[in-house]
Structure formats: C-alpha cells, structure tokens
Amino acid sequence: MNSLAFEDMAEETRRAVDEADRFEELSPAVPADAVDLKPVPRIAIQAFCESDGVADTVETAARDRRMAKAHVKVHKGGVAAAIDFYGSAPTPNLIVIESLSDPGGLLEGLERLAEVCDAGTKVIVIGHVNDVSLYRDLIQRGVSDYLVAPIDLFQLIGAIGSLYVNPDADPLGRTIAFVGAKGGVGASTVAHNVAWSIARTYESDVVLADLDLAFGTAGLDFNQDPLQGVYEAISSPERLDEVMLDRLLSKCAEQLSLLAAPASLERPYDHSESTFDSLVELMRQGAPAVILDIPHGWSSWHRRLLASADEVVITAEPDLANLRNAKNMVDTLKQLRPNDVAPRLVLNRVGVPKRPEIKAGEFTDALGLDAVAVIPFDPLVFGTAANNGQMIGEQDERHPSAALFEQLSQVVTGRAEIQKPKGLDLAGLMSRLLKKG
Template sequence: MTSDAGAASGGSAPQIAPLPRISVQAFCETQDFVALMNTAAVDRRMDKTHVKVHMGGVAAAIEAFRGAPTPNLIILETFGDRRQLIGQLDTLAESCDPGTKVVVLGHENDIALYRELISRGVSDYIVAPLDTLSFIARLSELYTAAAESLGRIIAVVGAKGGVGASSIAHNLAWSIARALQMQTVIADLDLPFGTAGLDFNQDPPQGVAEAVFAPDRVDSNLVDRLLSKCSDQLSLLAAPATIDRLYDLPESAFDAIIDVLRATSPSTVLDVPHQWSAWTKRVLVGADQLAIVAAPDLASLRNTKTLLDTLRLSRRNDQAPKVLLNMVGVPRRPEITPADFAKAIEIELAAVIPFEAKLFGSAANNGQMLAEVEPGSKIVESFDALGRELMGRTGLRKAKSGLFAPLIERFSRRRAG
C-alpha cells in the first residue's frame, strides 16, 4: 500500500505490462481522479481496455450495478470513514459478478483499513496522490506477473528508405546479446523485403510470417519453433523476404507475437520497415523504446520531426524516441551537420554513426555483424553503449560530454569547414 508518487523521470521508464482486454469502470469523487483516469485510459499500456469514468464514488457504483452486470475491474475513490466504506463495499459485493476485481483509491495511508479491505476480497488499496504510470503499474500487477520478468521491446525504424535502419537494428541486437550477455531476439517485420536473414547468414525454413498468418496459434511454443539461433545469446525471427503474396496486414497483426516475446525474451529488437500503416504505427506506439535512424539530409530531417511529433501524442508518458544519425561524412556529399540536425528536431542525438563503407560493406556481404569484422571499432563501442542505454543498464552522459561527443564535434567541424 504505497502512493508510488515518483514515476521514473529520466533514465529508463519502468517496465509495465500492458493490461489485457478488459472493461474498467471508475467511480470518482474528485476531478483530480477523473483527470488521472482519463490520462491513463489513453496510455499505450491500456490500449486494449475499455474504460468508463463516472462521478459519485462508491454510492454511485452501488446504484449502477443493482441490476446491471459488473465489469472486469471496478475502481472506487472514497473519502468516507472506515465503517461507512466497509458497509458500502458489503452492499456492492452483493451485485458483483464472479471474477470482478475491485480497487479502492483512498486518501489516508491506513494500514488497518488496507488489511480489512484485502481480507474482504478487495484486490488493492491505493493511496492518492500518485502519477499516471504508477497508477497503471498497480492495475497491471493485478493481471500480470512481476514487472522484473517482463522483456523490453525496442523498435527501430528508418526516417526514410535507405538510411541503414535494418543494419542498425541488427547490430544493436547483436551488441545487446553480446555486451550484456542477455538473451535477445531480433524480429524482422519487413515481410516482403527483410534482410535479417542475409545479414546473419541464416536461411530458416520458417519465420515471423507463420505467426502473423495464424494468430490464433501463437504461443511460446510456436514462437520458439520459429526462432533460429544466431549465437548463444541471439535468436532470429526472420521474414520470408518473398513477394509471392500480398502483405496487407491488419492493425493487430503483430500483437500476439510481441506479447509472447515480451513474456519470454528479456530483450527484443524489432526491425520495422519504413512505411506508415495501421500496424506499423501500432508497433511503434506499443514499444518500450524507440530508435529512429536518419541520414544527414533534408528529407530525413523533415520525416524525423514528423515522426517525433506524431509519436509524442500517442506516447505522452514515455521518453522521446532516440534519434541516430547514420552514414555521416560521405566524401563530397553536402550534409546537414549533426549539431544543426539536433537543433532542428530539438532532441540531442543518441548516436552519430560515421560513413565507413569498407566496414559496413564487408559485414553485409559476408553475413556478419560489425563486431565480428572489426571488434575494436569505435562504432561497435557506440552500439554497445546505445544498447546499454536502451536496456536501462547504464545511463549515458549527455552527448556534449559523452561517448558520442567526439564524433559529433568532428563531423560538425568537418561540414562547417
């Protein structure tokens, strides 16, 4: 019974499992709780829930359910004294359907009341005030295992085609698996043209398409059969990379797969193709961490800003996406400097990846990762650091004094000159 008023601000956001597809009705006494419920209802972690908010507190709930079925979850705000509240809850219990959970939001940190409510079957007693993420976390815990067991979903997408987002995603997954010694899955969601199989020198007979087109069969056993081993710590969920069929996917096409990966893999990197559709937006909004890969040109700048503005609206309680500037320093090519790019999008760059044609070309043509071709490369160190940051293992210092500062300064001076 805690207020949990301090949600993570800075560093990595807390891992909170999305709530299942349930109906929720809240009965409020104050406008502050109405505002909290409305904010929580539009959070990505409650995307599957159906929420209704009422005024009137416990008394209104009693009247509402005298002759009506109860939802999966009832949330009650109360200011009443202990005896009155217990009496009201006993009356409400007479109308509750089996399986309905009840959460009480109170304004007194009363351990005796907490124990009495729990003994009477109340699922949780939460003390106000608390922030949105802490509130959602308490609701999530009613339906899921402890947050420590949840895997982290990292989505990587290009601001435009040809910026090397897939290469970044694959090397990032390799770095997380190798540097953190963490079981990791790289999932290639570009069904017609995915390159993860080529980059890892794998040609699995099955992959992500088998799960996409049979969502009712998706479980941990099926996903485990579809994975192919790239190393002791890294597994690949490959795309078919064929165009013998059309991939007009529904919005929820990858929901079941991602739910299984979140529950079974500590780390999952999603290689999201550069397209804008219902399912790609849903994948990006639902990820725990986002990385947008851009090139130092005007089209990438415009598209990056568009993506940031759009995703912020759907991820109000999450950190801003990380922005990586790739292929910086192509000889004789006019470029936007990293400093100017960061200033225009109003976000510090998470990484500046220099143009190293020989290194990237050798890795791609040999079906290897950069760390296999040149283990001591500064670029490999950059991927390792970024992987730690995205996994919440080590907070990077700000770019002005951190690992990527020399790259930013070097290329800013070069382009300015």
Template sequence: MIKFSAQTQAEAPTADAPAEHIAPLPRVSIQAFCESADTAAAMEATVADRRMSKAHVKVQMGGVVAAGDAYRNSPTPNVIVIESEGNGDQLLAGLDSLSSVCDPGTRVIVLGKINDILFYRELVRRQISDYLLTPIEPIDFIRSLSNLFGSPDAKPVGRMIAVAGAKGGVGASTVAHNISWALARSLSIDTVVADLDLPFGTAGLDYNQDPPQGVADAVFAPERVDTAFIDRLLSKCTDHLSLLAAPATLERVYDFDPEAFDAIMDVLRSTIPCTVLDVPHVWSGWTRRMLVGADDILLVAAPDLANLRNVKNMIDLLRAQRPNDNRPHYCLNQVGVPKRPEIKAADFAKALEFEPACIIPFDPQLFGTAANNGQMVAEVSAGHKINGMFNQLAQALSGRGEVKRQRQSGLAPILNKLMRRSA
C-alpha cells in the same frame, strides 16, 4: 480470493531517465466509480495509453454507493475502481456492502485521500487489491493495474524495442541487427530479432541464416499462433540470439490490417526477455501500431534536411500518442560521407531540442565487409569504436544504461521555415 499488492506511487518518467518497464494489460474489463471530476479525467486519460489498448474501461460517477447499486443484478468486471472523498468508516461500510455482490476473482482498487496506516490495514484485511492516494497520475493507475495481472515478485519479461529509419537507405536495419547482437552477446539477454520488412528484409543475410520459415508463416496464419508455433519459426543465431526472419520474396503482396501482428507480438512479449523489431520505412496502420506499442523506440537518420523533418514529425506524433513514455531515441548514421554536404549533429540536436543517442560515422570498409560476409560489426572488428557505440545503444534501450541528452532551445531560421506547420 483477491490478492493484495502494495503500490507506491512514483513520478512519470522524465525525458532524460530510463523508462520504467510497465507490462501491457491483457484483455480485461475495468469499471471506475469516481466522486471527483479530476479523478474521472485521470481515469479517462489512461484509455489512450498504449498499455491499455486491450483493456475495456468504463468511467462513471457515484463512488462506492453507485458501484453497489450497479452490481446487485449484474455481473462484476475484472477490476472495480472505487474513489471515496468521505471518511474512512463510510468507505469501509460501502466496501463491505460491495463485497456481497462481487463475483469471485474480481479485483478492487480504492482511491482516496486518507493517509493513515490503520485505515490502510483495514483495507488489507478486506483484501482490497490496491490503495492509491488522490490526486493520481494516469501512469500510477496503469502501473497498479499492470501489477494486478503480473507476478509481484518477478520483473516483467517482454521488452519491445522498435528500430525504424527516418528515410529509406539510412541503415536502420543494420543498426537494429547490430544492437540485437550487442544485447545478446555483450549483455547476455535472450533476444529475438523480428524482421518486419517482409518483401525486402535483410536480417537473414546479415546473420548468414536461411530459415525455411519466418514471420510470414505466423502473420498469414494467426489462428495457429502460440508459443510452440513461434518457437518453431525462430532461427537460432547464437546462444542468446534468435531470428524471426522475413521471407524476402515478391510472390505475394504484403498488405496488413493494423492488428495483423498483434498475436505474434503477444507471444514474443510473454516468452522472450527482449524483442527488437526491425520496422520497415513505410507508413501504414500496422507500422504505426508497432512503434506506438513498443517499450523503447530508436529512430535512425542520416544528417540531411529530409531526415531531420521526418524525425521531427515522427517524434512529435509518437510523443502525442505515448504521453506516459519517454520520448523516442534517435541516432545519426552514415555521418561524414566525403564531399557530401551534411547538417551538423549540433544543428540536428538544436532543431529537435535534444541530443542524439549516438553518432555513427560513415565507414564503408567496415560495414561493407560485415554485410558481404553475413557478419556483425563485432565479428569483423570487436575493438572498433563503432562496436562500442552499438553496445552503448543496447544498454540504453534495454534499460540498463542512460542516454545523456542536453536540452537546447530554438531552431535555425531555415529549418524553422521549412518545418513550420500550417495553422
């Protein structure tokens, strides 16, 4: 039986609003039968969204008549999408004909222009899974599909937060680990830190843990990856915080295919409310995939020109790859090193056209003590203002708070010259 789930269309997230958590789709087949070119284009646009990476989507023209003809002698996919620009009686008759050839369990989504409660009730009576008014936005369609394969009464679990440095040595891992601590201790969210820097990861040191197993055991044995296996690899740090540690050894070379971590991420997303990915500063297929696939992204940068260039390049790429998501956050770290020339935060924001989520001052005593003792900033000095900054970042990245940003225009001439892309 097809389960009906009412869907209210909403606008795509703005740059300054917290991103809506829409769960990625499982490996399902979707076939759409459109009647207008605009709707077909919107369907095609959904394929590029990160949440649709596992779904197989086919878009064709013809509406409900073409759908009925297509499935008379062939099995139906997991989801059929029907667009109708005609009157309600024609569509209902076509749906009745289509129901005679649909396999059990096939979901049907209808797209149309009729905004009438009686027509809507007729669709409900026919057990249509969802009805969306046209014209539609890709994010509305993705939300509808996501709701079909999740419990309509439960908030989706599995928020993925990726933290990466714009340059090596900017303290991205330290920021990631302290944010994870804040998520677990201050917000009481069950959180896993996944240290993806397999040869040089520092999460084990920072949390004073030395687990015998970790992420390498999973990535090199994908056939064993399931919930129970991942649970055995986790090292418990606090009541709400666990660690999936990196081996931090050099006996082997860690070269991976882009999909190497997919099985691990699927298990974490399905079982853990929040996972923080400590992404190393390398640019490869799998690190790019981790960033593009995350629900929220934080880029950590030091206040110099190379970091500014790298942050801009990364934000530009990620916004292009994630058209239906909020732009990544960025924060400035190690600000105020004595006698070091720095780009001011205001100039950084002017070049990127939005404010940093946080500006973390240089404090070698605080961070050095924490690192050498295997502690977090909150353990060294709970009342320190920097600890408050990590709590603020945790709230924003978890969707429980909003990072206020002010859009500015224009680039300083020298920055414009250095970062201008060749035609």
C-alpha cells in the same frame, strides 16, 4: 545546394526547434519505474470518482498503451453512486472507487457495495486518508488494493496490472522497434548490430524479427538462409505457439535468434493492423529482448507496432528530408505514447565527403532530442561486414561504431542514459577512418 535552399533549411530548423520546445513544456516527465509496468489484459474497468483530479488520472491512464486492451469507463460519484449503479447492472472485472469519506463511512459504504457485486469482481479503493489500520481493514474485507490520493497514472496502471499478472509467470520481454526516417538510411543495420550487441554484452536471449517481408536483409547480414520465418508465423496465427515459434527461429549466435523475412516477391504482403500482435506477444514471453526491424513506411500496422513498443529508435541521415520525416515521426509518436520516453535518435552516415549536411547539433536541436549515437560514414568497414555476414563488433571490435552500438544497446535496454558527446572531433575521426581505408 544554393544559398536560398540553405536559408529555407535554416528557417525550417528554427521553426522545428520552437515547436519542440513548446511540446516539451506540455509533455509529462516519465519516471524511471514506468518501464517496469505490466500491460493490463482485456478486462472491463469502471471507476467512480468524487474529485476531478482522480477522474482525470483514470482517464489519462485509460489512454496509455499498456491499457490498450482494457475497456475503461469513468463515472462521477463515489461508493454511493456505485451502489445505485450496480443495483440494476452487472459488475465489471474491476471497480475503482474514490472516497472522500472518513474511514468509518468508507467501510460502511463498501459493505453495502459488496451486497450488489458479482462474484469475481475486484475492487481498488482510492482514499484520502493515509492510515495503515484502514488499509488492513480494507484488505481483510476483500478490497484488492488501497491507494492514497493524489495518485499518478503510473501508480494506477501498476496497481491494476499487479492484480492480473501471474506473479509466478516469467516477466515479459522488452520490445525495441527500429525504423528509418527515410528508406535506405541504415535502420536495419543499426537494429541488427544492437541485437548482436545485447546478446553478447548481457549474455541474454534476444529475438530479432525482420518485418520487411519483401526486402528484408537480416538473413544476409547474419549469413543465414532459413526456409521459414516471419511469413509462416503470421500466416497461421491460430497455430502459432512456443513450439512452432522455436521451429521457425534460426540461430545467429549463442543467445541471438532470428525470425527472418522471406525476401521474396512471389506474393504481396498486405498486413492488417493487428497482423503482428500475436507474434510479438509470443516472442516477448520467450526472450528478455525482442528487436523489431520495421521497414520504412506508415501504415496501420507500422503505427500500431511503433505505438506499442517499449522503445522506439529512429535512424536518420543528416539531410533535410530526413529532418522533416524524423520531426513528423517524433511528434506523432510523442502523441501516441504520451507516458513513455521520447523516441531515441541515431544519426547515421555522418561525414559523407562532399555531401552537404545539417550539423548534428542543429539536427538534434530541431527534434528536441539528444542523439543516442552519431555513426560516422565508413563504407569499407560496414560494406565488408555486410558482405561477410558479420556485425561490426565481429569485423573489428575496436572500431568506434562498435562502441556506439554497445552504448545504444545499454540505453534501449534501460541500463544506461544517453551520454552527450563532449566536443566530438568528427573531422579527426573521419581522418583516422580514411587512413585505415
């Protein structure tokens, strides 16, 4: 690579860093308990707000991925406006009322609202008085919940979700989507090793879905050759249930199940935006962790799955094309998921001999992200594991990459934070790996 290309790369990196800094200044912090929020079902919600702050919060919450199925409309005005509106219109599943009135005025208004409400309509009140006795009075009168302003969108989504999620139902599993910034960067290898690591480390059920129907490698990596899998699941969505899914899954380990891709070119695989919705929802009901191995690409269904996942992991190699693609993906996903943690970054095949590379620190600075894992180039161990149908931890549990996959599994399951490597001696690590070879 000539000096001019390196100068262009450096200038593009500097611009990317500046853009990332500006974006981070505008991005809200995501509280730790946001990951426990339950998705809101397909319901109609109408809010009557007396202050701009609460109205803005409701509108922001309506754009969150966990509210994607709900239909939300915001009106100006409080209880009085709601009474006038529903005097000639049916009430929705849920009414959110903000009130600036004193407790007496609020209770009087709600009694009048009850006269025009249809049976089954729930009410959440947002008030400006922090009073336990008021809360008890509201609950006794049938109000579903009382929130004290100011509120944030996570409080509101949590309150709505708690009204419509069966407390006796099993919790939904965590969806973790893996995708490559470029084709062939090893995103599937990372996904498969993390799935295996989660199942082994936490002794928890994991479902791995290989969504690259034409060229998926999960079956090869786990030495499985199932006759059915993802294609059969999405071909008959009306028949898909727990029994059918269980029949389509193949067992890779004690607590790791695989929904394999056909890896066949007998037919084209033209997916619609919602092709995988029912399948993902069903898998989440049956396993605490659902790993989505998503092929590189950018279609409506790629965008939908990445936007709706609980965690997104982008795997990239340290070159300019990967940096550009990863930057585009990170920026787009931050806009699609403004209330979620940023995508996780894995740098793979770092330290390829004689290959010009962008330094890991410069790469991550350009994206405004810390790398969850920096995986060194080791073709012998990774190639042997792939040929044997094994994961790295099975091939050599003391290999440095096995520990990296375990650390990544802790981060994406919400059990650990990213640990910045202190003075990573990549040259020394590569020297030890080459001696092993």
